[in-house]
Amino acid sequence: MPGYLIKHEDIAVDGVPDLHIRSLLDRQQFSDPQGLALSQGISSAAWPLFGLLWPSGLQLAGRMAARTMVAGERILEIGCGLALASLVSHRRGADVTASDCHPLAAEFLAENLRLNQLPPMAYRHGQWSESATDLLPPVPQDQQTLSGRFELVIGSDILYERDDGGLLAGFIGRHVAQRAEVWIVDPNRGNRAKFSKQMAAMGFSLQEEPLQQAADATHAAYKGRLLVYRNAD
Known part of the structure; x- marks a missing residue:
């Protein structure tokens, strides 16, 4: 036994076939015997x-299912967790890389790719505090660190902590192409304004779109925003 319990679900995302997802059973699961997560x-x-599957992740996956494919575009999902939006994009043929700092994220992604009969997809270890001057924790031996630049960076519910130092914005700045968009689905958390100011300082303009979905047979009610940042030409 791995030390934690799991479950399997068929997840409905509008516009694409259902995805069969292995996730943790609940928020009570924990297993870090070697202290890798710590x-x-x-x-x-x-x-x-x-x-765990989060409402904002489902919203982002739906957006990626409906988005027009762009030839040659590289997509990066940050703080991907179970990487539902990446799985949707990968299934549609996009060049997508998922990233997270959790030591089990790559393993869960590989299994969910297998369960959905999808080919391998790029995964990289993405620690937001990563910079040349940081004293970084060790990267798991079987994972590569994130490098390169991307035309689209996506994330869901990643503004959950105060970040006065701008670590997240700085991380994004190191990995966006000269012309890029950043899509973040945010459930109206209080750190949104501070993050937007940090992005503006790097030359990004912001367009906000309210997201509101009533509950139905397959989805819970949702209220939040899609934040779209674009850097200057």
Whole structure:
């Protein structure tokens, strides 16, 4: 036994076939016998969050299912967790890389690719505090660190902590192409304004779109925003 419990679900995303997803059973799961998660700054309370399906992740997956494909575009999902939006994009033929700092994110992604009979997809270890001057925690031996630049960076519910130092914005700035968009689905968290100011300081303009979905047979009610940042030409 791996030390945690899992479940399997068929997840409906409008516009694409259902995805069969393996996730953690609930928020009570925890197993870090070698302290790998702790070395990345992931507490026992935060440990299971990567392995759960979140409403904002479903919203982002729906947006990626409906988005027009762009030839030659490279897509990066940051703080991907179970990487539902990446799986949807990959199934549609996009060049997508998923990234997270949780030591089990790559393993869960590989299994969900297998369950959906999808070919391998790029995964990279993405620690937001990564910079030349940081004293970084060790990267798991079987994972590569994120490099390169992308025309589209996506994320869902990633503004959950105060970030006065701009670590997340700085991380994004190191990985966006000269002309790029950043899509973040945010459930109206209070850190949105600060993050937008940090992005503006790097030359990004912002367009907000309210997201509101009533509950139905397959989806819970949702209220939030799609934040679209574009850097200057």
